[in-house]
Amino acid sequence: MLRELFTEKARREVVDYGLLLLEKKLTLGTAGNISAFDPETGLLAISPSGIAYEQTRPEDVVICDLNGKVVDGERRPSSELGLHAALYRVRPDIRGIVHTHSMYATTLACMQEPIRPLHFAILSAGEGEVPLADYATFGTPELADAAARAIGRMNAVLLRNHGILTVGKDIAAAFRVMEDCEWCAEVQWRCMCAGTPAVLTEEQLADAARMYRGYGQKNK
Numbered sequence: 403m404l405r406e407l408f409t410e411k412a413r414r415e416v417v418d419y420g421l422l423l424l425e426k427k428l429t430l431g432t433a434g435n436i437s438a439f440d441p442e443t444g445l446l447a448i449s450p451s452g453i454a455y456e457q458t459r460p461e462d463v464v465i466c467d468l469n470g471k472v473v474d475g476e477r478r479p480s481s482e483l484g485l486h487a488a489l490y491r492v493r494p495d496i497r498g499i500v501h502t503h504s505m506y507a508t509t510l511a512c513m514q515e516p517i518r519p520l521h522f523a524i525l526s527a528g529e530g531e532v533p534l535a536d537y538a539t540f541g542t543p544e545l546a547d548a549a550a551r552a553i554g555r556m557n558a559v560l561l562r563n564h565g566i567l568t569v570g571k572d573i574a575a576a577f578r579v580m581e582d583c584e585w586c587a588e589v590q591w592r593c594m595c596a597g598t599p600a601v602l603t604e605e606q607l608a609d610a611a612r613m614y615r616g617y618g619q620k621n622k
């Protein structure tokens with residue numbers, strides 16, 4: 403993609419989806435961050451550090467390379483820039499990342515419980531459970547490494563005692579995974595409060611995954 407085309411579109415999306423995080427109650431204050439990556443230019447657009455989503459303007463969104471060098475923008479990039487860059491390195495298929503401290507996913511992350519496949523809505527995050535990355539202090543290269551090691555082929559990873567990160571083919575896709583994970587995390591937490599959640603069997607999950615991918619038209 404042309405550099406200007408990417409930066410303009412990505413800056414607008416980082417602002418718009420930041421506002422949507424607030425609207426959908428997936429974050430509070432300045433917690434969380436959003437990025438987009440363009441492999442052709444090698445550039446990444448990421449939320450600025452410490453600016454409220456309502457006050458973020460497209461020009462506040464920072465354009466960097468994967469080594470963290472700022473190429474355009476007056477602001478400091480999010481303190482989790484290294485986390486985003488590590489995920490783009492380990493998953494060349496992704497172009498968008500959303501990280502939040504959403505209530506229920508963070509609750510499970512603080513219980514050091516993965517999001518388990520209790521309901522087929524989890525399938526937007528992949529076929530399995532949402533894994534837990536090893537604990538590391540926020541904003542450190544150790545956290546970036548831990549998340550990059552843990553995510554595998556899933557589209558989401560819980561950060562122990564911290565929050566959740568989701569990925570996708572663009573920011574919109576990563577955002578949808580975030581909403582699904584948060585809903586599944588709430589269901590799981592409610593089940594855990596009421597008793598022992600019944601996890602789908604591998605076969606049930608595989609069957610649901612076939613349907614999810616648009617297969618399984620057995621009656622035709």
Ligand SMILES: [Zn+2]
Nearest residue numbers: 434502540565
């Ligand atoms: Zn965080």
